[in-house]
Amino acid sequence: MIAEGLIALLGAGVLLVAALAIPWLKFVLTIALAKGIAVLGILLLLRAGQVSFGHAMFLATGAYTVAFLAPAMPEALLLIPLGGLFAGLLGLLVGLFVVRYRDIFFGMLNLAISMVLYSLLEKLYHLTKGTDGIRVARATFAGFDLPRETQEWLMFAIALGLAALFGTLVAAYLRSPMGRALAGIKTRETRLEFLGVSARRVLLFAYVASAVMGGIAGTLVALTTRHVTPLLGYWTSSGELVFIAILGGAGSAVGAFLGAVAFELVRVYAAASVADAWQMILGGVLLLVILFAPGGLWGILAGRLKVRA
Amino acid sequence: MAGWLQDNGLLLGLAVLDGLAYAALVFMVAVGLNLVFGVLRIVNVAHGSLFAIGAYTAASLGLFFASQGLPPLAGYFALVLAAALVGALLGPLIERFLLRRIYGHEEVLQLLVTFALFMILEDVQKLVWGVQPVSQDLPMTYLGTIDVPFGDDVIPFTKYQLFVLPGIAVATLVGLALFLRRTLAGRMIVAVTADKEAATAMGIDATRIMLLTFTAGAALAALGGALASPTTSLVPGVGAQTIVLSFAVVATAGLGQIEGAALTSLMMGLGRSVAVYFAPEFEVVVPYLIMVAVLLVRPQGLFGVLETRRV
Amino acid sequence: MSAPLLSARGLKLAFGGVKAADGIDLDVMPGEFLAIIGPNGAGKTTFINMTTGYLKPQGGRIEFAGEPILGLSPRAIVRRGIGRSFQLPQLFTEHTVIENAALALAAHAGIWSPFGPLLRPGYRAAAERLLDRFGIAHLAETRADALNEGARKLADIAMAVALEPRLLLMDEPTSGVAATEKMQVVETLVRVLRAEGVTAVFVEHDMEVVARFADRVAVWSQGRIAALGPPEQVLNDPAVLRDVIGIAGHA
Numbered sequence: 001m002i003a004e005g006l007i008a009l010l011g012a013g014v015l016l017v018a019a020l021a022i023p024w025l026k027f028v029l030t031i032a033l034a035k036g037i038a039v040l041g042i043l044l045l046l047r048a049g050q051v052s053f054g055h056a057m058f059l060a061t062g063a064y065t066v067a068f069l070a071p072a073m074p075e076a077l078l079l080i081p082l083g084g085l086f087a088g089l090l091g092l093l094v095g096l097f098v099v100r101y102r103d104i105f106f107g108m109l110n111l112a113i114s115m116v117l118y119s120l121l122e123k124l125y126h127l128t129k130g131t132d133g134i135r136v137a138r139a140t141f142a143g144f145d146l147p148r149e150t151q152e153w154l155m156f157a158i159a160l161g162l163a164a165l166f167g168t169l170v171a172a173y174l175r176s177p178m179g180r181a182l183a184g185i186k187t188r189e190t191r192l193e194f195l196g197v198s199a200r201r202v203l204l205f206a207y208v209a210s211a212v213m214g215g216i217a218g219t220l221v222a223l224t225t226r227h228v229t230p231l232l233g234y235w236t237s238s239g240e241l242v243f244i245a246i247l248g249g250a251g252s253a254v255g256a257f258l259g260a261v262a263f264e265l266v267r268v269y270a271a272a273s274v275a276d277a278w279q280m281i282l283g284g285v286l287l288l289v290i291l292f293a294p295g296g297l298w299g300i301l302a303g304r305l306k307v308r309a
Numbered sequence: 310m311a312g313w314l315q316d317n318g319l320l321l322g323l324a325v326l327d328g329l330a331y332a333a334l335v336f337m338v339a340v341g342l343n344l345v346f347g348v349l350r351i352v353n354v355a356h357g358s359l360f361a362i363g364a365y366t367a368a369s370l371g372l373f374f375a376s377q378g379l380p381p382l383a384g385y386f387a388l389v390l391a392a393a394l395v396g397a398l399l400g401p402l403i404e405r406f407l408l409r410r411i412y413g414h415e416e417v418l419q420l421l422v423t424f425a426l427f428m429i430l431e432d433v434q435k436l437v438w439g440v441q442p443v444s445q446d447l448p449m450t451y452l453g454t455i456d457v458p459f460g461d462d463v464i465p466f467t468k469y470q471l472f473v474l475p476g477i478a479v480a481t482l483v484g485l486a487l488f489l490r491r492t493l494a495g496r497m498i499v500a501v502t503a504d505k506e507a508a509t510a511m512g513i514d515a516t517r518i519m520l521l522t523f524t525a526g527a528a529l530a531a532l533g534g535a536l537a538s539p540t541t542s543l544v545p546g547v548g549a550q551t552i553v554l555s556f557a558v559v560a561t562a563g564l565g566q567i568e569g570a571a572l573t574s575l576m577m578g579l580g581r582s583v584a585v586y587f588a589p590e591f592e593v594v595v596p597y598l599i600m601v602a603v604l605l606v607r608p609q610g611l612f613g614v615l616e617t618r619r620v
Numbered sequence: 621m622s623a624p625l626l627s628a629r630g631l632k633l634a635f636g637g638v639k640a641a642d643g644i645d646l647d648v649m650p651g652e653f654l655a656i657i658g659p660n661g662a663g664k665t666t667f668i669n670m671t672t673g674y675l676k677p678q679g680g681r682i683e684f685a686g687e688p689i690l691g692l693s694p695r696a697i698v699r700r701g702i703g704r705s706f707q708l709p710q711l712f713t714e715h716t717v718i719e720n721a722a723l724a725l726a727a728h729a730g731i732w733s734p735f736g737p738l739l740r741p742g743y744r745a746a747a748e749r750l751l752d753r754f755g756i757a758h759l760a761e762t763r764a765d766a767l768n769e770g771a772r773k774l775a776d777i778a779m780a781v782a783l784e785p786r787l788l789l790m791d792e793p794t795s796g797v798a799a800t801e802k803m804q805v806v807e808t809l810v811r812v813l814r815a816e817g818v819t820a821v822f823v824e825h826d827m828e829v830v831a832r833f834a835d836r837v838a839v840w841s842q843g844r845i846a847a848l849g850p851p852e853q854v855l856n857d858p859a860v861l862r863d864v865i866g867i868a869g870h871a
Contacts, residue, residue, distance in 0.1 A: 051417045097605060103416060104352065105608045108560045112600040115553060119593035175737040177726035180719060184712045191710040194672070195727035195783065196698040205734070235553050239354070239424050246421055276435035283428030290418050290425070291410060 003305065008167060008254050012160060015261070019156055026156045028268050029261065030224045033159035035244060036260035038217035040170045041210025042245040043256055047174060048203055049186030050106045053238050054114030057094075058087040058211045060121060060233030062218025067134040067228040076139040080158070080219045087215020088208055095207040099200045102189075111235060121230035133229030136222050155224050162220070163257060166213055171253040173209075182206055243282075247289055249296025258297040317587075319459045324586040325579060326457065330470035330540070332578025333478035337533030338551055339558040340485065340570045341526035347502035347564055348522040351408065354423040356530050357552025358430035359399060363531025364538040364547065365438045367391035371445040371538075384448040388535040396528025404523040409516075427548070435545050444542035474536060481529070482571050489567070498522055502564075557600040563610015573611060623686065625650040625787055625819050626702075631670060631680035633663075633843075640666040641677060642843035648787065648821055653810070655830040655851070656823045658840030659863075664823045665707065667840070668789045672704045673697040684787070703785030707792045707823075709776035711764035717775050718760035721747040724782035753812050754778045769796040770805050777809060781816065788813065790822040794829055802826065806833055831855060 015033075019026045038059055045052055062083030069079060098109050121128050128134065138145070141154055173179045181202045184192045192199045222228050231237065240263070248259020263282065270278035293300050342356045370387035407426060411419050452473070454465040489495035500508040501518050509515050534551075541547075554577075562573035577596045584592045603611055624647035631644035640663040648654055656664050669675040671682060673694040682690050689697055698704075711720050722743045726733070739747075751757040754774045759767060767775065773793060780788055793809060794802050810833050813820050824830050830837060830851060837854040839847040841863060847854050854860055 046417065051420065053420075101608055105604065107420075108556065109601070109604050109608075111553070111556065112560070112597050112604060115557070115597040116594055116601060119591075119597060123590045123593055125590075172737075173734050175739075176734050177723065177738045178734045180712075180715065180723050180738045181727070183714065184723065187713045187715075188710050191712065191779075192727075193694045194698060194704055194710070195724055195779070196695050197727045198695060234549075236549055242417070242421060243424065246418065276440070277432050279428040280432035280436075283425040283432075286425040286428075287407075287422060290414075290422055294418065 003302075004171065004252055004254055005168075007301070007305075008164070008257075011254070011257065012164065015160065026152050027224065028264050030152075030156045030159045031221060032260040032264035033156075033163045033257065034217040034220035034224070035241070035264070036163055036217075036248075036257035037159075037166050037220070038214045039241050039244045039248070039256035039260055040166055040253060041213040042241050043250055043253065044170065044173075044182065044206040044210050045203075046245060046250045047179070047186070048182045048206060050102065050203070051242055052110040052210075053107045053235060053242065054110030054112070055210065055214050055241050056233045056235070056237035057114035057117045058091060058214030059218035059221065059237065059241075060117060060230070061087040061090050062215035063222040063228045063232050064121070064128070064134075064218075065215070066219050066222035067136050070137040070139060074137055074140045075143065076141050076158075076223055079139065079223070080162075080216060083219030083222075084212045084216040087218065088212040091208045091211020091214075092204075095204045095211070099203040099207060111238070114233060114238060115235060118230055118233045118235070121233055128230070131230060133227050136226045136228060139223055155220070159220050159224075162216060166216075167253045167257065174253070178202060178205065243286055246294075247286055247296055249298030249300075249302075251295055252298045252302070255296050255298035258301070262297060319462070320586045321583070322459060323464060324582040326466060326471065327585070328575075328579040328582030330474045331582060332575045333474040334533055334537045335554060335558055335578050336478050336571055336574035337481060337536065338530050338555045339562070339574055340481070340567050341529035341533070342555050342559050343562070343564065343567065343570050344498070344522055344529075345526040346559065348498060349408065349412070349519050350505075351411075351419050351423065352556070353526075354420065354552060355403070355426040355430055356526070356555060357548040357550070358427050358434070359395060359527045359530040359548075360534035360537075360551045361434055361543070361548035362399070362430065363392050363395045363534030364543050365434060365443060365534075366395055366531070367535035367538045368443050368445040368543060369438070371447060375445070375447060381447055381451045384445075384451065388448060388538070389532075391535045392528055392532035395531035395534075396524055399531075400524030400527035401520060403527070404520050408519075408523065412519075427552070431545065431548060434548070438543070440545055442542035442544050444538075446539045449539035470540060474540075477536060478571075481532075482567065485567055494518075494521065554596055557596045559610075561596075561600045561603045561610055563607075563613020566612060569610070569612025622650060624648055625685060626671065626821075627681075627683040628667075628671070629681045631667070631677045631682065633666060633670065633675065633677045633679075639663075639843040641670065641680075644680065644843070644845060646838060646845060646848075648819060650786075650819050651817060652819060652835040653813075653833055654819075654821045655834035655837045656821060656840055657825070657827070657830060657837060658846075662840040663843040664840050665791055666843075668704065668791055668821075668823065671697075671789060672702060698783060698785075701784075701786040703780040703783050703788045703818075705773075705777045705780045705788070705790045705793060707795060709772040711767075711772060711775055711779070713765040714763065716761050716763055717751065717756065717767065717771075718744070718747050720764055720775060721750050721778055721782060724779040725750065728783045750778055750782055751775075753808075754781075755808050768798075770798060770801040773797055774805060774808065781812065781818070784816075785818060787819045787821070790820065792823050792825065794824065794826055802829070827855060 015029055019029055038055065042052065042055060065083040065086050066079045069082065094113055098106060101109055122130055146154065181192060181197055185199050185203060189199050218232065221232065244259040244263050245256060247263060248257065249255030266282055266285065267278050270281045289296060338356065338360050342353065345351065345353050367388045370391050371384045374383040374387050403426065407422065411422050449467055449469040452468040454467050455471060456463045456465050489499055497513050497518050500513060501515055505515055558570065558573050558577055562569040577599060580595045580599060581592055584595045626648040628644050628646045631641045633641040644667060658664055666675065670677045673692050673696065676691065681688060684700055684702060689700060712723065719738060722738050725743055725746050726738060748757055748760060751760055756771050756774050759771055764775065777790065777793060794805060797805055806829050834851050836849060837851050838845050839854060839860050846863070847857055847860050
């Protein structure tokens, strides 16, 4: 636990230095940190042995909350929690149904519901501007209208701070009785029931938590990229989140951010140098990881440092 | 109801005829996915990529044949050839070198492997065929149109979409059904789908069956793509669209008889088509709404026989 | 004559033509150790499943401590004070033994604590004490799927006991346990349960175990109770010997 925390601290330091040294990296790293927060949610569900192929719907909810509300209420410090709240509400609504299912049925149902949302976002042009997307109005921070450079630094700092917060919360949760029970769903769900614990309720808590984190990630993406399109809620976006979870390593909260940073960096550099091959490269990397290092990047790191992964 | 039909009957009829072609293509892809899942128990995300590559290959071959001065009939041969090539080459390649390594792995990891493959194949498409639209509509235009009387009006439909596509889909359905029920290989596939352990115990070479099934599934997807290519211009992203729709069909139909996949494809195709005419904003939503509705009530699908893990 | 702790009347359940329960009448008295014996397929596990809410009988009543419990979910029944261990031990395979025990203790205390580690000092000590009473404290840090059968059985039962049940239903607590370990396992079990004042009903195939530890024996046959009484009486009954023990024999 301490080792994890130290590595996380070190990682944060590295990111900070990188952002200072190479200014345009701020943007990439902010997005990476945001996605990492969403991936924490995936991690929770993976712990219970379930995969959601629809979590992009929570990203989209958070992002579109910002896009719709920003013109009337540009305060970023309000928009972020609001996006999380609405995503959480959607998560509760969907979760109440979805937690009754397991394995492939859980995954498919999540996919289906997210595709319903995506389709609506794509087609209801007069509301959402369809695939053109919405340009996010300029945001204020604690009421202040800040110059662009400062805004970028602030977004980076907020993303880093939220990443640290949620990472710590998730790590602690996974060690708590409820978190352990979550893992029990994967191995012996019947036993959980015979201990008097409602597996459904445990899973629902995790699901709503993951929705909130997805929503907050969405708000961060919206505020950083300033452009929100339905693609954020497409099934490939959900797939990316699961991809990052496995790439980084599902065994630790740190893995989510390792994976996200690696993913975004490769994507940016590959896209810059070999335009239409970044997907191929990332796909290849994922294959290698799954076949030869299923513990992900965190697994490799922990192995090197002889830490209990 | 009668009044509504009188006013909108024409549109509804149009929608139905339109939907048939669409449903036929959906079926071609979904049936392959269903077969593969039944035998390998893997949901192949890259199935849509095989569709796309089949489509691109068919278009390229068609354009090549045309450029060589070959008669238009060669264009149809191009479609079949493309499907066969893609199926025969990519199918065994993928099964032997990728899928075989992950049998027995966790479900999540299997899914992600096929997702990674999908990502790789998306870029392969871009690298080989570029990002500009590719189209070769000769096989469709060559057959011309037929004028369908609708009340006072006459609406032209392409014979390709009205007869060829549904015709091939029906032929595939019947052919597959016969294959699965009457031939030895087909019955072995059914046995492995029902219970792999028991089938192996009876002496069936499950490994060969899995290779065969995957190749057949790949060929079907590629054939679907080839058949679709004259009706549209191909751009990156076609594979992604197709796979998620196929999932919807397969999940709604459930694992079981291929007739179920056919009926569900028809339902989705007609549903979408009706939406296009009456509520175009909901066109894309319809298949997924149907999927959600069905899965909530009957998680194993309309015709599924798979055991649900539901608590 | 005190009131029975568990009272079943006329339980009926049929699966497609097979009568798993064909009118079961049984009273379990507080503090007693009741053994259930009978050939496979006689409906013994079905009885346990019905009592713990896992299966719903098609007819009859069950009362626990005077309250009807028919139709309640397994969770609700657990909360009423009926515990259960399984023929195939149901441990959380990727957790260590002490985590399994702590989880059971946490569940009993009300698990709604998403913060603070499971193995905090209080829970850890309590879990260690629990494992110690069953003689498996030395296996605390072992992963559950790495245990031998005897330890697994004890861990499974320990988890059920952690919930402080008044009635414990055990499905073949010694099956799969090596013959050399068997008596030791049962002695430990009996010692702990008697100390806690837990009433126990256990399905058993080993007649030696039954003879030594049961206060009463119920003989199951084709969904009905064919005989009921103290072991000396039932186990020497020629009809029982012929129909039941002749087939069941020793585990």
